[in-house]
Amino acid sequence: MALLSHLSALPTLENDLALLETKLENSVVAKDPYLTEIAKHLITAGGKRVRPGFTIASSAIEQQDTIPVAVDVLMGGVAVELVHLGSLYHDDVMDEAEIRRNTPSVNAVWGNHTAILAGDFLLARASEIAASLGTEIAGLLARTIGELCEGQILELQSTFKPSRTEESYEQSIAGKTASLLSTACRIGGLTGGLERDTVDQLTDFGHSYGMAFQIVDDILDVIATEDQLGKPTGNDLIEGVYTLPVLLALESDLGSQLHDLLGKELDTKSRDRALGLIRSTDAVEKAFDRAQYWALKAKASLESLPPSPATNALFAATNHLLEQAHN
Ligand code: GRG
Numbered sequence: 001m002a003l004l005s006h007l008s009a010l011p012t013l014e015n016d017l018a019l020l021e022t023k024l025e026n027s028v029v030a031k032d033p034y035l036t037e038i039a040k041h042l043i044t045a046g047g048k049r050v051r052p053g054f055t056i057a058s059s060a061i062e063q064q065d066t067i068p069v070a071v072d073v074l075m076g077g078v079a080v081e082l083v084h085l086g087s088l089y090h091d092d093v094m095d096e097a098e099i100r101r102n103t104p105s106v107n108a109v110w111g112n113h114t115a116i117l118a119g120d121f122l123l124a125r126a127s128e129i130a131a132s133l134g135t136e137i138a139g140l141l142a143r144t145i146g147e148l149c150e151g152q153i154l155e156l157q158s159t160f161k162p163s164r165t166e167e168s169y170e171q172s173i174a175g176k177t178a179s180l181l182s183t184a185c186r187i188g189g190l191t192g193g194l195e196r197d198t199v200d201q202l203t204d205f206g207h208s209y210g211m212a213f214q215i216v217d218d219i220l221d222v223i224a225t226e227d228q229l230g231k232p233t234g235n236d237l238i239e240g241v242y243t244l245p246v247l248l249a250l251e252s253d254l255g256s257q258l259h260d261l262l263g264k265e266l267d268t269k270s271r272d273r274a275l276g277l278i279r280s281t282d283a284v285e286k287a288f289d290r291a292q293y294w295a296l297k298a299k300a301s302l303e304s305l306p307p308s309p310a311t312n313a314l315f316a317a318t319n320h321l322l323e324q325a326h327n
Contacts, residue, residue, distance in 0.1 A: 007053050010313035016056050016069040017049055024052075024078050027125050038110055038118040039125075042085055045101035051084055051184040052077030054209075054317075058188025058202045060310035075129050076187035079141055082126035084180060087148050089119030094152075095239060102230055137187055144183040151175020160240035162262045166247055170211070177217075178210030201301050208298035209318055215291040216325040218243035222278055223325075234271045237262075244290060249283035288325055295322050 007013050028039035055077035056069055091097070092105040093112045099105060107115035123145060130141040154172040158164035185206030189199035220229065221236045222245045229235070236243050242250075242262065249258055254277045261274045278284070298318045305311050 007057055007313040007317050009316045010057055010060070010309050012060075012066055012069070012309075013053060013056060013313070016074070017053065019069065020049070020052050020056070020074050020077050020081075023074055024081055027078050027082065027129065028122065030121065035118065035121060038106060038114060039121055041106050041109070041118075042088060042101055042103070045103035047081075047085075047101055049081060050213075051080045051180060054181060054184045054206060054314070055080055055188035055191075057310045057313050057317075058185040058206075059192030059194075060188075061198070061202070061305050061308055061314070062192075062194065063310065064308055070191065072133055072191040073188060076133060076137065076191040077184070079126045079129040079133070079137075080180060080184040080187060082122045082129070083141065083145060083148070086119045086122035086126065087152075087176075087180075089115050089122065091152075093119075094156075097231075099231065133187075133191060137190060140183055140186060140190075144179050147175045147179035149175075151177070151179070155241060158242070160263055162242060162250055162259050164242050164247060166244065169242075169244055169247060173211060173214040173218075174207070177214040178207045181210030181213065182206035198305065201305060205298050205301035205314065208294045208301060209314075209321070212291045212294035212298060212318070212321055215244055215287060215294065216321055219245055219284055219287050219291065219325045222246070222275060223284060232271075234266075234275045237271055237274055238266055240265075245278055245283045245287040248286045249278040249281045252281040252283060254281055288322075291325060292322060295319075 024043055025040060028036065028043065030036045030039060052074075056073060059070070059073040059076075060067075088100060089106050092100055093107045093115050096107070097105045098108045105115070106118060110118075126141060127138065131138040151172045151174065154168060155176065158168055158172075182203050183206070185202040186199060189202040194202075218236065221234065221243065224233060226233050232238065237246065246258075246262075249255065250262075258274060258277045261270050261277075266274065295318050299315060302311055302314055302318075
């Protein structure tokens with residue numbers, strides 16, 4: 001899915017993202033061309049650039065006319081995308097993932113040790129850029145990296161546990177996903193020189209959008225095809241990560257049948273049975289309602305912002321998110 005389908009209401013974005021792309025690639029050049037190649041691997045493999053797109057759009061919410069994007073805004077976007085990339089390098093090692101962005105993962109090509117170090121290198125470059133944007137942004141990005149780790153550790157603690165609570169799930173996705181989307185928007189507001197109240201509204205928007213974004217991602221893991229996902233359907237189930245639709249199905253009439261299948265490694269047949277059970281309950285519908293709750297909250301945060309092409313783009317991106325899970 002192209003980013004422009006998220007933020008197409010902002011006509012300047014395509015050009016701004018092209019500028020960002022060059023800065024992103026330049027930001028990971030190392031002394032050693034071998035490390036540069038590894039650090040560029042997932043950048044050149046694609047990705048939607050949702051987070052830098054939100055940084056740029058957030059910085060522009062008071063602009064009615066076409067104004068060239070400021071370098072600090074672009075570099076803020078580069079820093080958030082580098083943190084996202086670093087987390088993907090580490091996540092793929094943890095999941096032993098073979099494919100990312102439809103390309104062999106870094107760990108699959110160069111092995112786990114190199115993938116971890118290259119991920120660290122991306123985080124280091126993100127931190128250096130954040131420091132050049134001032135102490136507030138440096139502190140914010142450092143805190144966000146910590147929140148990603150906290151969210152991921154919480155998820156790890158509940159793998160293969162059908163007793164995982166919905167509260168624990170929400171806390172985990174707030175850390176591993178919503179915190180970076182929230183920070184992407186906040187950095188856009190800060191580098192765009194916006195008023196504190198506006199920056200806070202954008203931060204809240206990013207958090208709520210991020211919550212909806214991860215719930216939709218988790219719904220798709222249950223309902224989408226392997227072709228659409230680029231990985232096996234029910235991959236989270238296989239890895240023992242019981243997401244919201246699974247937890248809600250466990251509370252249903254079919255919950256005890258599902259419970260009997262979970263808590264251990266699944267072969268393809270059991271995975272398909274579990275998916276069949278989940279799909280035959282109202283769990284997906286209920287999870288969608290939860291995504292909708294967060295999407296409405298996200299849009300409520302935008303209500304008091306000035307109407308502009310960028311504000312409209314953030315509204316449209318939120319609506320687009322829900323359409324994905326409702327088809
Ligand atoms: C070292 C920063 C750091 C973190 C360590 C591994 C880890 C802790 C966190 C993992 C967090 C993670 C992978 C969350 C999933 C977030 C998510 C929904 C990713 C997919 O985002 P998209 O759809 O992907 O924006 P593209 O490829 O389009 O960029």
